């Protein structure tokens with residue numbers, strides 16, 4: 001049986017290991033290839049590698065959105081929240097006869113939300129967990145599951161259904177609440193804990209993931 005001193009030493013070892021691992025993960029998050037490079041240099045590199053016009057187009061799209069938000073991951077996400085809520089409002093302004101417009105707007109919503117969720121789920125939420133913000137990260141990711149459920153329902157619902165706008169309204173409420181929690185609680189607290197370098201890495205990694213969804 002281990003003595004009390006041995007047990008205490010083991011506990012202290014494991015706590016040091018946890019600390020070291022969290023320090024390592026916070027600093028190594030993103031690895032060396034994730035730095036934001038100058039726009040033209042990256043475009044030239046893409047062309048040189050023969051990746052082609054499609055890659056350059058995606059890169060420019062993601063970069064211009066990033067620049068518009070001051071190259072800050074949380075500002076990029078905020079702008080996406082705003083654009084998504086505006087699409088909801090267009091949808092809520094339709095009537096039951098505008099089935100084509102509703103179908104188009106549901107597709108637009110699905111595309112925007114899938115890209116947004118991909119960025120958060122593949123970069124921001126994992127980074128939150130590394131920073132011991134697991135409860136919030138899990139809660140937010142759980143809500144993303146319901147976002148998919150709403151999208152599935154709206155996609156498969158007849159667009160002239162009298163229940164259509166009611167579901168859109170519930171969906172908008174969920175998104176507004178979710179975005180508010182991210183913007184007002186979770187992201188500011190997390191951002192404050194990041195060094196400038198970590199902050200920039202998250203932006204670069206998020207842009208890299210966002211490009212995959214364009």
Ligand SMILES: [Fe+2]
Nearest residue numbers: 120140178182
């Ligand atoms: Fe989210």
Ligand SMILES: [Fe+2]
Nearest residue numbers: 077120179182
């Ligand atoms: Fe979000």
